[in-house]
Amino acid sequence: MNTGQFAFVINIKNDKVIKAFGERVRELRKEKGLSQEDLANKADVPLSQIGRIERGEVNTTISTMYSLATALELSLRDLFA
Amino acid sequence: MNTGQFAFVINIKNDKVIKAFGERVRELRKEKGLSQEDLANKADVPLSQIGRIERGEVNTTISTMYSLATALELSLRDLFA
Numbered sequence: 287m288n289t290g291q292f293a294f295v296i297n298i299k300n301d302k303v304i305k306a307f308g309e310r311v312r313e314l315r316k317e318k319g320l321s322q323e324d325l326a327n328k329a330d331v332p333l334s335q336i337g338r339i340e341r342g343e344v345n346t347t348i349s350t351m352y353s354l355a356t357a358l359e360l361s362l363r364d365l366f367a
Numbered sequence: 368m369n370t371g372q373f374a375f376v377i378n379i380k381n382d383k384v385i386k387a388f389g390e391r392v393r394e395l396r397k398e399k400g401l402s403q404e405d406l407a408n409k410a411d412v413p414l415s416q417i418g419r420i421e422r423g424e425v426n427t428t429i430s431t432m433y434s435l436a437t438a439l440e441l442s443l444r445d446l447f448a
Contacts, residue, residue: 300430307429345428348388349381366444
């Protein structure tokens, strides 16, 4: 296998932070009266990933966070309590 | 190659957001009078990655963001203008 094709990515994973973020997204989504499917469509993020994000299974990137914030009609800043 | 070993990751990449975040980290780092090396050591993030983040080359994850915020003595919320 030619490993050269995979850029060397250093990935720190902080489960506590990831879980807290997932809970925050769920809380904000419900506040807005959106289903996971509504949020998935608005953010143009697959439904399966919304579920994984809310369950704290995904180390979400800033680009996906921006899509979620925009769909929730919030700034990135307000995505964090 | 056994593709099964690579979890299917959906990665949205928003260069504008990534660049803005990099500039923000640089601005905050300088405000705190830290070099890239100081920030790398405090955040326990490789120096090379600090450079890539500030140049807007990396789609930073929430876990790395949390490490940066903590090193800059800020909340995740304050990491965003």
